[in-house]
Amino acid sequence: ETGVTQSPTHLIKTRGQQVTLRCSSQSGHNTVSWYQQALGQGPQFIFQYYREEENGRGNFPPRFSGLQFPNYSSELNVNALELDDSALYLCASSLRQASSNYGYTFGSGTRLTVV
Amino acid sequence: AQRVTQPEKLLSVFKGAPVELKCNYSYSGSPELFWYVQYSRQRLQLLLRHISRESIKGFTADLNKGETSFHLKKPFAQEEDSAMYYCALSGERGNTGRRALTFGSGTRLQVQP
Numbered sequence: 600e601t602g603v604t605q606s607p608t609h610l611i612k613t614r615g616q617q618v619t620l621r622c623s624s625q626s627g628h629n630t631v632s633w634y635q636q637a638l639g640q641g642p643q644f645i646f647q648y649y650r651e652e653e654n655g656r657g658n659f660p661p662r663f664s665g666l667q668f669p670n671y672s673s674e675l676n677v678n679a680l681e682l683d684d685s686a687l688y689l690c691a692s693s694l695r696q697a698s699s700n701y702g703y704t705f706g707s708g709t710r711l712t713v714v
Numbered sequence: 715a716q717r718v719t720q721p722e723k724l725l726s727v728f729k730g731a732p733v734e735l736k737c738n739y740s741y742s743g744s745p746e747l748f749w750y751v752q753y754s755r756q757r758l759q760l761l762l763r764h765i766s767r768e769s770i771k772g773f774t775a776d777l778n779k780g781e782t783s784f785h786l787k788k789p790f791a792q793e794e795d796s797a798m799y800y801c802a803l804s805g806e807r808g809n810t811g812r813r814a815l816t817f818g819s820g821t822r823l824q825v826q827p
Contacts (some may be wrong), residue, residue, distance in 0.1 A: 604786050632814060632815075634815075634817075639819070640819055640820075641720075641802075641819045642758070642800075642815070642817065644814045655814050657729065683825060686781040689758065702763060705758040705759065708757070714741060
């Protein structure tokens with residue numbers, strides 16, 4: 600059973616550029632969420648995907664967008680990068696059930712630096 | 715709106731001492747509460763969930779709805795418990811997604827020998 604893998608591990612971009620981060624979910628998981636973790640803060644929810652559709656969104660602007668593919672892997676796209684977008688981006692997968700939350704499996708994250 | 719507050723950024727104790735990491739939440743419905751842990755150079759991982767009422771690595775946490783708290787406790791700290799601990803809440807309301815997690819800002823636990 601594989602865990603959640605993210606790529607790349609580190610990335611440096613210039614303000615105004617666009618970036619795509621990738622995530623492979625844990626085997627058997629059908630839900631993927633993305634979180635942004637600024638230095639010294641807890642992770643903040645960006646959005647969640649289930650069955651290839653956005654299933655909820657946090658307080659992030661539309662320039663943050665995502666995709667989920669039939670194999671449950673996912674992408675996070677950020678357009679028009681700003682300096683404040685510098686953070687660790689975490690992907691987390693889970694198995695969506697009708698009952699309670701079984702918790703997420705997190706990836707190691709992608710460290711994005713915008714200069 | 716849902717919010718999780720961890721008032722202590724750093725908690726330093728000696729080995730064998732009791733530990734209590736505080737977590738308070740704000741949510742108008744019935745939340746699910748979690749504790750996540752991040753050891754040095756490792757990924758964030760689930761420690762325990764309130765709904766399962768389990769004890770993991772000697773840690774327990776009881777949901778107190780009256781005080782809106784979910785403090786993490788361990789009677790005797792070990793050096794290997796040193797890590798960053800995050801309290802998180804999952805709720806059903808709002809447009810953030812049924813199982814999105816709201817995290818606190820975390821508490822770093824240092825267990826000294």
